[in-house]
Amino acid sequence: PFFVVDFRENTDQSQDALRRDFLQKDRQQGCALDAAPLMRVTILQWAERQWDLIWSHHHLILDGWSSGLVLNEVQQIYAALLEGNAPALKPERPYTDFLRWLSQRDNLADEDYWRHTMQGVEQATALPLLHRGMPAANDDVANVVSFQCQLDVQSQTALNRLTQELGVTAAIPVFACWGWLLSRYADTDDVVFGITTSGRPADFLDVENMVGLFINTIPLRMKAGRAMTIGECLIGLHKRLASSREHEHTGLSRIAAWSNLPSGQSLFDSIVVVENYPLAARGDTLGNAKIVDFHLQEESNYPLTLIVEPCEAGLELRLLADTNRVAFHIAQAMAEQMCFLLQQLAKSGPMENLCQLQLLTPAQQHQQLHVWNDTHAPYDTGASLASLFIDQVKRTPDATALIDANGELSYLALQDRVSQLVQSIDQLKLNANSPIAVRMTRDREMLIALLAVVSAGHHYVPIEPQLPAARVMAIFDSLPVACLLTVTSLLESTRLLVSERSIEVIDTVQTQVLPVCELHSRANPRDPAYVIFTSGSTGRPKGVLVLHQKAVNLVSWVNSKFKIGADDTILFVTSPSFDLSVYDIFGILAAGACVRIANEAEISDPERLLHIIEHEPITFWDSAPAALWQLESLLPRCSGRAALRLVFLSGDWIPLALPDKLKAAF
Numbered sequence: 001p002f003f004v005v006d007f008r009e010n011t012d013q014s015q016d017a018l019r020r021d022f023l024q025k026d027r028q029q030g031c032a033l034d035a036a037p038l039m040r041v042t043i044l045q046w047a048e049r050q051w052d053l054i055w056s057h058h059h060l061i062l063d064g065w066s067s068g069l070v071l072n073e074v075q076q077i078y079a080a081l082l083e084g085n086a087p088a089l090k091p092e093r094p095y096t097d098f099l100r101w102l103s104q105r106d107n108l109a110d111e112d113y114w115r116h117t118m119q120g121v122e123q124a125t126a127l128p129l130l131h132r133g134m135p136a137a138n139d140d141v142a143n144v145v146s147f148q149c150q151l152d153v154q155s156q157t158a159l160n161r162l163t164q165e166l167g168v169t170a171a172i173p174v175f176a177c178w179g180w181l182l183s184r185y186a187d188t189d190d191v192v193f194g195i196t197t198s199g200r201p202a203d204f205l206d207v208e209n210m211v212g213l214f215i216n217t218i219p220l221r222m223k224a225g226r227a228m229t230i231g232e233c234l235i236g237l238h239k240r241l242a243s244s245r246e247h248e249h250t251g252l253s254r255i256a257a258w259s260n261l262p263s264g265q266s267l268f269d270s271i272v273v274v275e276n277y278p279l280a281a282r283g284d285t286l287g288n289a290k291i292v293d294f295h296l297q298e299e300s301n302y303p304l305t306l307i308v309e310p311c312e313a314g315l316e317l318r319l320l321a322d323t324n325r326v327a328f329h330i331a332q333a334m335a336e337q338m339c340f341l342l343q344q345l346a347k348s349g350p351m352e353n354l355c356q357l358q359l360l361t362p363a364q365q366h367q368q369l370h371v372w373n374d375t376h377a378p379y380d381t382g383a384s385l386a387s388l389f390i391d392q393v394k395r396t397p398d399a400t401a402l403i404d405a406n407g408e409l410s411y412l413a414l415q416d417r418v419s420q421l422v423q424s425i426d427q428l429k430l431n432a433n434s435p436i437a438v439r440m441t442r443d444r445e446m447l448i449a450l451l452a453v454v455s456a457g458h459h460y461v462p463i464e465p466q467l468p469a470a471r472v473m474a475i476f477d478s479l480p481v482a483c484l485l486t487v488t489s490l491l492e493s494t495r496l497l498v499s500e501r502s503i504e505v506i507d508t509v510q511t512q513v514l515p516v517c518e519l520h521s522r523a524n525p526r527d528p529a530y531v532i533f534t535s536g537s538t539g540r541p542k543g544v545l546v547l548h549q550k551a552v553n554l555v556s557w558v559n560s561k562f563k564i565g566a567d568d569t570i571l572f573v574t575s576p577s578f579d580l581s582v583y584d585i586f587g588i589l590a591a592g593a594c595v596r597i598a599n600e601a602e603i604s605d606p607e608r609l610l611h612i613i614e615h616e617p618i619t620f621w622d623s624a625p626a627a628l629w630q631l632e633s634l635l636p637r638c639s640g641r642a643a644l645r646l647v648f649l650s651g652d653w654i655p656l657a658l659p660d661k662l663k664a665a666f
Contacts, residue, residue, distance in 0.1 A: 001040040008045055011330055015046055023054070033157045033625045042414055063215035064275065065198060070128035070211060075159065093205070095212035102249060111258055117221060117244070118192075118259040118267075125193065127269050128330050129303055142322040144300065151253055151315040157347035166350060167232055168238035171274040172368060174308050175241070176233055176342040177357075178224035178272050181334065184359045190270060191342040194271030194302070195220045195241075197248040219255060219267045219386050224354055231350030271302050275309035304331070306338065314524040315342070336361050379556035384548040385457040385582075386521035386530050390415065390591035393519075396592045399566060404443045405596040411589075414448070420514040421452035421485075425508055428483055433527050437475075437484040437503070438576065439463040442547050442599045445508045447585055452508075458524030459545070462576035465490055469497060471541065475533055478543055513619040525549040546582075555587040562646055568665060571612060572619040573603055573627055579648065584622050593620075606630045612629040614642045622648040628662075630656055635665040642666050 007018055022044065031038045039057035047053070053069075062070065079086040095141055127391065135413040159173050175195065182191045199214035207214075220241065224233055256267050261507065305320040317339055321331030340361040348356070383391075397412035409417075425436070436445045436453045436459045440446040453460040459481060463472055475481075481503055486494040488509045523529070533541045558564065570588050572595050574580045588595050596618060602608045610631050613619060621644060628649060644666045649658075 002044045006045050039363050068210040091211050104624045113247045114255045122260050125191045129325050142384035143324050145323050147319040147332050148337040149317050150313050153314040155343050155346035156314040160368050172234050172238050189225050190223050192219050192221050193346045194268045196273045226355040228354045233354050270304035273307045383552050384521050385586045392653045399632040400594045402595045416516040417448045418451045419510045419517050419519040423514050424511045425456045434458045435461050435479045435481050437461045437463050437481045439486045445487045459528040564591040566592040568619045569617050571596050572620045573598045597651045608635050617643050619643050620646045624651040625649045625654045635661050
């Protein structure tokens with residue numbers, strides 16, 4: 001089809017705006033695969049002697065090399081017609097000859113090669129994609145954005161010297177840098193990406209002048225260990241590429257079928273195209289007419305397509321990214337990183353280590369190290385965990401501080417109980433900042449004990465009731481524990497546990513008979529607040545000591561950032577031996593919110609936990625992912641009445657499906 005659009009009378013918009021609008025609509029129109037000839041030509045007329053020629057065609061009928069040949073012939077015909085001469089083009093070899101040559105190839109040799117090459121590859125190289133596979137259902141057309149950067153002439157010249165020294169082709173540094181970039185994003189030394197080959201056999205007569213679809217995309221596998229030198233990487237990649245030349249005409253679907261990847265899964269999510277075919281036109285004249293500009297617009301069905309081609313300024317790099325599947329800022333960063341890797345490679349020698357090539361550009365390094373880490377925010381540097389609680393009691397004495405199986409307790413009532421236990425601790429006349437072990441059940445006594453320890457100027461050491469005696473003794477061996485707080489139900493087992501130690505045991509329940517007194521914090525900001533021991537899964541458990549000031553910093557940030565206040569209630573499910581509990585108790589109480597303590601029976605029953613979330617005013621959940629994942633199968637049953645607004649998950653990897661399921665349920 002041939003169309004002419006006359007824009008000579010249109011003065012409402014600029015030429016650039018009209019051209020941009022037309023090109024966008026033309027791209028969206030695409031090509032109907034059931035209607036030949038899969039191409040169209042449109043003439044945009046701007047003035048009496050000024051036109052744009054828009055040639056749109058599908059890659060199925062001809063490749064980039066062929067496009068240049070066709071345009072050169074159009075140039076010759078147009079120039080001849082303008083000069084009044086009859087066009088004279090020599091006949092070229094028909095494309096059917098190439099198809100016949102393809103049909104005579106040894107497919108068994110191709111299969112053997114590609115099976116061996118792709119052995120061990122069980123999935124596509126993991127990339128930071130928003131959606132794997134085709135665009136999401138609500139995105140009918142890929143939203144392809146081009147990110148451009150240039151490699152200067154000096155760097156290009158240096159790369160040419162390096163390739164000549166090593167005896168590799170000019171495209172190898174591009175492939176090596178892209179492979180290294182992917183390996184860092186995927187955190188693997190074995191990556192696969194696609195490359196395009198011209199598909200024109202060197203021994204096929206006159207193939208360079210034939211028009212048709214010769215180009216092919218094949219996988220290139222790169223193994224880049226951190227101990228590998230640059231020379232080893234480039235030469236190894238060159239040898240792998242050279243060995244594939246005899247098999248580069250194999251269809252990608254066949255290669256995928258011969259691999260270990262599941263059926264229907266793509267071999268890769270990115271391709272690299274190093275352009276080396278003729279330009280659109282040789283010269284800028286068409287008889288007595290003149291070409292003033294030309295532009296090539298390409299599309300890709302891969303999430304990431306890197307196109308590299310020579311230009312007067314050096315090398316032009318264009319990263320085409322489908323922003324429906326790759327976040328805009330990630331694609332932009334990858335384009336900049338690719339150019340930076342080439343710049344570094346140009347300054348490197350063959351014996352230098354590959355891992356010396358830095359991924360982040362100087363600007364990106366500054367952003368991560370300084371801009372993103374500029375987290376300074378004002379907070380009360382003179383506060384302690386105890387003083388935060390005491391100050392909140394003064395503001396909201398009658399508000400509910402906690403809820404457990406025995407009911408509610410107000411801030412003032414909680415403070416009174418804490419003051420009673422502080423008196424009992426004081427009677428022991430411990431040295432200041434002493435470690436006090438806390439072995440409690442999951443109820444109000446736990447919070448009373450922890451608040452009392454820090455208010456009395458000491459630091460607490462949580463001991464789980466089910467912790468083996470040997471582990472407890474290891475903790476006591478590393479800390480001068482002289483006091484242990486527990487409750488009546490655990491009193492007998494606790495005394496037996498410390499029977500061979502000089503440790504005073506206090507039953508916090510029994511302190512209720514003591515008089516209530518005014519509570520003051522004796523802790524200084526630089527004093528230790530607690531010591532929590534690691535699980536010991538990698539060896540001997542290690543105690544981590546945290547100061548009040550550090551904990552107060554975290555509390556202040558969370559409460560400010562997420563606007564925690566009197567309307568919030570946290571469902572407290574973590575162990576005091578897990579550092580998440582520090583905020584769950586002290587942070588929530590500092591904000592005037594409420595701690596709903598889940599007991600052991602509730603924690604072990606997912607249905608009871610979900611019932612609490614749905615029928616109580618729970619707004620906040622904070623745990624390791626595994627604790628919440630146990631509710632996953634129950635989430636579809638949620639009624640939508642829950643008040644949950646915040647979910648904090650940390651300490652382990654988060655199941656990919658969990659965030660979306662939570663958002664759907666709550």
